Amino acid sequence: MYCPSCGVKNEDDKGECFVCGKRLPSSLLVDIPGSPQSNRPKSGKARAATSSDSNAARLGDRLIALILDTMFISAIVLVVAAAVLSRWPTVLDSHSNLTLVAVSAGIVLVIAFIYHWLQEGAFGATMGKAIIGVHVTRQGGLKPGLGPSAIRNAFRLLDALPFYVIGFFVALFSRGRRRLGDYAAGTFVLERAAVPVGERIAVIFLWLAGITAAVWGAWLLRPTWFQFPPK
Ligand SMILES: [Zn+2]
Known part of the structure; x- marks a missing residue:
């Protein structure tokens, strides 16, 4: 998935982007069982993947x-x-x-x-x-x-x-x-x-x-x- 903060592609979902260290959206969307306040992001701040997106080099x-x-x-x-x-x-x-x-x-x-x-x-x-x-x-x-x-x-x-x-x-x-x-x-x-x-x-x-x-x-x-x- 692409990191919404820096645009780098993360091949695995370890919760945090390997380049910028920001939390990846999928980890933000996980509801913590038993907690009424999920840590779902409140607004759609995450910007869409753009043409500047990049991967770790092969x-x-x-x-x-x-x-x-x-x-x-x-x-x-x-x-x-x-x-x-x-x-x-x-x-x-x-x-x-x-x-x-x-x-x-x-x-x-x-x-x-x-x-x-x-x-x-x-x-x-x-x-x-x-x-x-x-x-x-x-x-x-x-x-x-x-x-x-x-x-x-x-x-x-x-x-x-x-x-x-x-x-x-x-x-x-x-x-x-x-x-x-x-x-x-x-x-x-x-x-x-x-x-x-x-x-x-x-x-x-x-x-x-x-x-x-x-x-x-x-x-x-x-x-x-x-x-x-x-x-
Ligand atoms: Zn990032």
Whole structure:
């Protein structure tokens, strides 16, 4: 049923809307046995479901958004690695493998965090989420903001272990399909009812242009990486 307060679809009737926490009409209509004063609403304040109604985003949609974002992040990591190796060509020889793996993993995590944190905090969606048509909100449909977005994406470290198994199963069995980071930050991932076509095309263009620019930059910096067979 659709919540009359915030318009989000609640798949189960647990009495309260999982996003705004307001009581759902069906629970208001339940007469308490033996009480002459039922808690039936006095007036028809509940507004009808409108076209802005939205659902909790499907996990499949979120997975596709994650793949699109990971492609973009990979392109950034590629150009950063090319830039580092151009600036310090001997860095691979002068450190142990363990150090190199640890530092590389740290750089990748920082890039992935900043990517998700800034975009979800400022716009409510990463490029991948915007292309698929889902967004991150706080209670009342607000944009998450940088603080909650930082918490949500710091918990990604936990949710993403291993291969998002934790986040997936927590979301699968939670009301409103929330992963640990959503609970910690008080956020929800909802479907957007209608995404303007122009906006979606603009984001796809930005996503493609960013990946192209990053790969081109890496090719300019380290042309040998793109030779086949590799040298
Ligand atoms: Zn609600």
